[in-house]
Amino acid sequence: MEYVEVVVDHDLEGVTPEMIDWWWYNLDPERYKLWHPKDHKSFRWEAHPRFGHEQAIHVAEED
Template sequence: MADVAEPRADPGRRPHLGVQPGELDGKWYAKYWNPVMAPLPEHVREALALGPQAPPLCLDFDAAGRLSDAGYHDLENGYSLFEDGSMHLATLTRMPGVSPAMLDWWFWWHAMETQRYKLWYPRAHVYAEWSGELMERRAPYRERYIGARRS
């Protein structure tokens, strides 16, 4: 039998911002919980103040790989709202010293539990859950999250 990570579905969940007393009890990463966040960078505040932008300015979902291309895109900072209720959000985030391998680890790791997801952005992240196929624990980190579905 393959060594797989069980999804952590919680159909009775009561989503909430922040972390409630006891939620981090026994978690090795509890020491990293910090609800105090730095202010939004000026370029992000400016983009939000503009309101939603025209959807044609956004990269199509299937073109997401182009985000790593050199140069800037039409919508580098801002958001668009779509008729189907979805949203495209773009924020240029400089992360000196962060490697692609670090990002692969983080995007897999944080989605394994809601509390981990909240460490990333505690004032906005409410819930994360894997759905669909189980993930191979021995698979490279990137394979654990690319193409996977989250609720």
């Protein structure tokens, strides 16, 4: 199986690791579009992060 790992490094002042975990664990198509309404087209989980983020897979379509 081929895969791509993406790492984004941003300073997020006032954001805790727990907030980031909450965002990704609760991400759904509506919230994904809210993040960037113009460019985020669709989002779905292939493998939901039920037990942590390891082996979680999502598919996102963007412009």
